[in-house]
Amino acid sequence: MRPQEMDAWVVARPGPIRTNPLERVRLPVPEPGPDEVLVRVEACGVCRTDLHLAEGDLPPHRERTVPGHQVVGRVVAHGDAARGRDLAGSRVGVAWLRSTCGRCRYCRRGAENLCPGSTYTGWDADGGYAEYVTALADYVYPLPDEVPAVQLAPLLCAGIIGHRALLRCDLPPRGVLGIYGFGSSAHLTAQVAMWQGAKVHVMTRSAKARELAAELGAASAGGAADAPPEPLDAAILFAPAGELVPVALSALDRGGTLAVAGIHLSDVPPLNYERHLFQERTLRSVTANTRADGRAFLEIVTARSPRVATVAYPFAEAGRALADLAGDRVEGSAVLTPPWADGG
Ligand SMILES: [Zn+2]
Ligand SMILES: [Zn+2]
DSSP: OOOSEEEEEEEOSOSOGGGOOEEEEEEEOOOOOTTEEEEEEEEEEEOHHHHHHHHTSSOOSSTTOOOOOOEEEEEEEEOSTTGGGOOTTOEEEEOSEEEOOSOSHHHHTTOGGGOTTOEEBTTTBOOSSBSEEEEEGGGOEEOOSSSOHHHHGGGGTHHHHHHHHHHHTTOOTTOEEEEEOOSHHHHHHHHHHHHTTOEEEEEOSOHHHHHHHHHHTOSEEEOTTOOOSSOEEEEEEOSSOTTHHHHHHHHEEEEEEEEEOOSOOOOOOOOOIIIIITTTOEEEEOOOOOHHHHHHHHHHHHHSOOOOOEEEEEGGGHHHHHHHHHTTOOSSEEEEEOTTSTTO
């Protein structure tokens, strides 16, 4: 029933996107390990991290890895130890966090996102730019059957990481939130924040993204480095632009917190203590997520569907999807839709 080979994309030569770092290949369909499930991919979101991996901003952990960590698919096989999880035939999400050690002091205190032994989908193991992917049964998220795969895929990284950033920025109830950069992750996070009563100001260089922000209910939408119309209780920097760190810190009210959501950020210019940090302003990073973050976020968004702005790309055009992301030409979330998936 299952074919022996499948279509996939691998990062063949990490480098600038115009040099075509991805290569389309045929690979053997992977066998699930004892604790793993084999998932047939229905859709795979395209994340900025995929771009960082393709371009070599994040050094490869192994050669010729299949990228992609926002996978929606169906469990078609499982290893012996995963049998008890009763996942056969069900729809699941495979996300960035592939595994953690479960034993270190971070794992034991509920901070498995900081586990030094953690591994990541599409970096340490093959990801979802392929027809099949394996994942540990304990690390997949159950997903509803009735929502189109294209709508679910962006929730799995853009959504989950954005949600952790929202938790990390310590936004007070009904507070004022500034969002810098308004792509895939930001437009989902903004909606959750507004559902929770926040007033949201968006700062982004893209005119189209400003339009989307206004449509979604943002109180204001200005240019990337513009001052928001009022002091911010909290801010999240989604743009991978270190030069915006002092800009966002200056926009914080006394006691405000800036969370940097990205895994990669260009250098932060020197900060001035008085202008950027004094008055108990706080600067924080966001590192991956825990499974609890993922479950909490997916519970919120499957109970109350957010608007997910997606741009579908045929599987054959993975390189173009990454190039469009690099060139800021994607409004919302890019998603690969494979020819073998229903409705793809
Ligand atoms: Zn650990
Ligand atoms: Zn991601």
